[in-house]
Amino acid sequence: MHPQRESRLLSAPVEIRRAIYAMIIPREIHAFLSRGRLRLSVCLEPNLGDDSHDGRERRSGTDHEGISKWARRLRSSWGPHWECEETSHARYQSNIHGFLFLCKQVFFEVSDIMTEIAAINVTDLETLSILLGRDQSKDVFNYSWILWEHICFTNIRKLNLTFRLPVASYRELEDEDTVPRQMSTESTVRALWASSWPDLLISRELRSLHIWLDHDNSSSWSTVKERMVLRTLSAALTAHKQAPSQTETPQAPDVVVSLPKLHPGMAAPGSHFTQDSLSLPFTIQRRYRQRWHCKETSNGDLDIQYRPDFPIMEELRHLEPDREWTLQGIEELEITLLESGEDVEAVFGELLNSPSICY
Ligand SMILES: [Zn+2]
Structure with a gap:
């Protein structure tokens, strides 16, 4: 932390400081883990799925190096936020972090206003678990832990979850066995997933929850039994809305779930949210899916594969x-x-x- 004695910023009235912070803080921010520490970077607010963003826009040259780079972008676990992931590695990205840690007073003031005005984007379950305060294994003396304490979930107004999970994770989430609450400290995908929704609904501040889902495979999205995957979210929202006293229960946020379009030849009402689905406690949006995929060749090189879904x-x-x-x-x-x-x-x-x- 730097000395505050000569700071012109800190000698300005609080309203002026808040106005300055509001200008500096991006509209959307990524929270992610890097080497065990919670980090922040700017979100470039990408298109989350239309008929022109199918993966070809990630192309980077036609030579071997360009194809490899394109392939790495296609398999980004950040999905449509692949460019945000690249930007998060850039050196100048430390500006958000650097500014936040300018001094203790700035840290507290910026943390407060950041969760008020910025949408927080999360692209992996582990980071979500830390934001929900469930991962007790982190070193409390790590300054990123302090960061977590001050942007912890209960202050966030708008949360965007973008999960491009392995197909194996979806198979795990489709499992019909219920997950007891006492399992929620375990770091299995199913335990993290099931316990996240009730924990998210505890917040009194959360107004908007956007969930973008896909898998990381070139096979059709319709191989995923989305009803099974989202049953824990549906149950948590239904229970929340049926709570006896709304004065004691926080207002439920608006929840939108973005899913790839279903293949009409594979869609089944028992497994998928089809036109026949009964009313749901969340809104479903359908989008076109990535059509260009990364393929690893037998000698370990990365190549491109065109595999369109419906x-x-x-x-x-x-x-x-x-x-x-x-x-x-x-x-x-x-x-x-x-x-x-x-x-x-x-x-x-x-x-x-x-x-x-x-x-
Ligand atoms: Zn982003």
């Missing part, structure tokens, strides 16, 4: 630009082919003059 014929827009295909038109065509029993993957594979795309 609609798999989206590439027609690029192959036949003169036809002015719309995505809605392609979706309708694909559903028609599916309903008439056609093998859409084989048809499209022939069109592409490539092997059939399989799930």
Whole structure:
């Protein structure tokens, strides 16, 4: 900590200081772990899923180095925040951290206003666990622990969770066995996941919770039994809303869950949130999914793989630009082919003059 004696900033009125902090603090911030410490970096507020952000925008050159870089970006566990991850490693990113730790008074003042005005983004369950104050294994003398104490979850107004989890994690989350609360200190994906939702709803300040989910595999999203995965969130929100006294219970935040579009040939009401789903305690938004993926070759090199999820014929827009295909038109065509029993993957594979795309 630096001496405060000569600080012009700290000699300014508190309203002026707060106005300065509000100008410096980004609208969205990433909280993440690096070498066991909680760190902060700016969020570049990426597009979280539309028909043009399918992975090709992460391209970086056509030579071997460029392809490897593109592949690493495609497999980023930060998902659509891949560029935020790259930025978080940049040296100048220490500015947020450096400013925060300018001195003790600035630290307290900035921490307070940061959780008031900035959305906090988290891209892994371990960081979420620390923000919820459940990881007791960290060194209390580590200054990042002090940081945790002051941006701890109960002060956060807006929380964005972006989880691009391994398929194996989803298989674990689909398991029907319930997870007892006493397991919540264990660091298994299922225990962290199940205990996070009730803990999140304790906060009186949280107003908005956005949850973006995907898996890190090129297979269809529809292989995930999303109803099973989100049943603990649904149960926690339902119990919260049915609590007998709303005066003692914090108001539930607005919860939006962003999921990839379902494949009509694979969607099932028992496993997925379909049109037939009953009313839910959260809002579901569907989006187009990443189509370009990282593939590791047998000799360990990183390569690129094109594996589209529904609609798999989206590439027609690029192959036949003169036809002015719309995505809605392609979706309708694909559903028609599916309903008439056609093998859409084989048809499209022939069109592409490539092997059939399989799930
Ligand atoms: Zn970001």
